[in-house]
Amino acid sequence: MESNSLKEVQAVYKQLLDAWNNRNARGMADLFTEDGESIGFDGSQSVGREEIFSHLNPIFEHHQTARFVSKVNDVHFLSSDIVILRAIAGMLPPQSNDINPNVNTHHTLIVVKKEGNWRIQLFQNTPAQFHGRPELVEQMTEELKALLKEL
Structure with a gap:
């Protein structure tokens, strides 16, 4: 697919994380389609921009949230206007410079192009606990920690 579309889709994901990291609920919600869906780390489901907001x-108003650090692992075009983006993400707790491995996650987004703009149709934030396989948690954490050197 066109490299410009790839960059645009990755930019939407970056904007999503930037909005989270800046505690900007409106900024996050506005990245979704009108009927977009967000499934949070705890399984909370919100449908539609206003419900997501x-x-x-x-x-954001009542909690100090951790900051995301992420790495895009795959961007797969299903068509010229439907894309699946997969990433891994870790979180830096407030006043910390280290990844908390207990909240590592897989991010999956379905991003669609509507009226010339890329918007999120689905964002799913799935815990990466790898039950019974602590070496996989450690491997993911080390991969994410390597990103901290680039910040």
Whole structure:
């Protein structure tokens, strides 16, 4: 697929993380399609921009949230206007410079192009606990820690 579209899709994901890291619920919600869906780390499901905003806003208002650090692992074009982006992400707790391996996650996004703009149709934030396989948690954590050197 066209490299410009690839860059645009990756930019949407970066904007999503930047909005989270800046505690900007409106900025996050506006990246979704009107009927977009967000499935949070705890399984919370929000459908539609306003519901996504209503879910995120109190989190940012009442909690010090950790910052995401991420690495895109795959961008797969299903068509010229539908893309699946997969990434791994870790979180830096407030006042910390180290990844908390207990909240490593897989990010999966379905991004669609509507009216010339890329928007998120689905964002799923799945815990990467690898039950019974601590070496996989450690491997992912080390991969994410390597990204901290680039910040």
